Amino acid sequence: MAIGSDQRRRERRPRIMRQFDPREVEAALDLLALTDMAWHDCYGPHELEIPAGVLDDVLLLARGNLAHLIRVAREAVADFRDVRMAADEERAKKT
Template sequence: MALGSAQRRTERRPRIEAAFPGAQVEPALDLLDLADRAWHDAYGPRDLAVPDGVLDDVLLLAGSDLAALVVIARQAVIDFRDVRVAADARRSG
């Protein structure tokens, strides 16, 4: 588990590179950094970053669409349960 934002970014990079076109990788990683900061403000101080399960849901729903990532990441910080329900519905087909 990553301890700092730079480590989280490094750990997430392969996943983001697989999900987003090359030119969108850095903006997607930047957005996730902002989401981590917002998550910490909303759920901290013990939660420093978006939990892995929530990140899984966000990436699933965003697909490879950077604009969708923005909207869904914001919604996850506001109320991750809504994102979870939508992700579970997508997973179940």
Template sequence: MAVGSEQRRQERRPRIEARFPSDQVEAALDLLHLTDMAWHDCYSELEVPARVLDDVLLLAGGDLAQLIRISRSAVQDFRDIRVAADGVRARNS
């Protein structure tokens, strides 16, 4: 069953609220909505895959400007984001 963009937004909200300042939550959710749209245009999938979203949020580190840059990079080639995120995970473990 397909999930609509508003439902995705509500499902993502707790993760975004935990990572971003309260005054940036709506902007971050808006950006993820746009990222889903770009992902759909490029890959014909309705939303950014969960693992790619995990990578993006990890690398953004709660910084809205970083979220913008990393989201754009993820749509262009998510493999670069995966390698960077895996590197952060390896350093943190």
């Protein structure tokens, strides 16, 4: 079932609050809302939001830094495969 952007924002808020400076939470959520719109524009009418796995990759690579989030979110919309590879490399470092 499709959910609206307000509900996505509410669901993402706790995670963003854990990862970002409190002063940047709203900006990070705004950016993710824009990322959802860009994803929808690029990947068609059935893709209403950035997929959960891609969002996980983006947030991992952002490392709680708003500037990194901007850059990685843009890269994910352009070609999420590059972001996936970078995230997989990052995860491999932790094992």
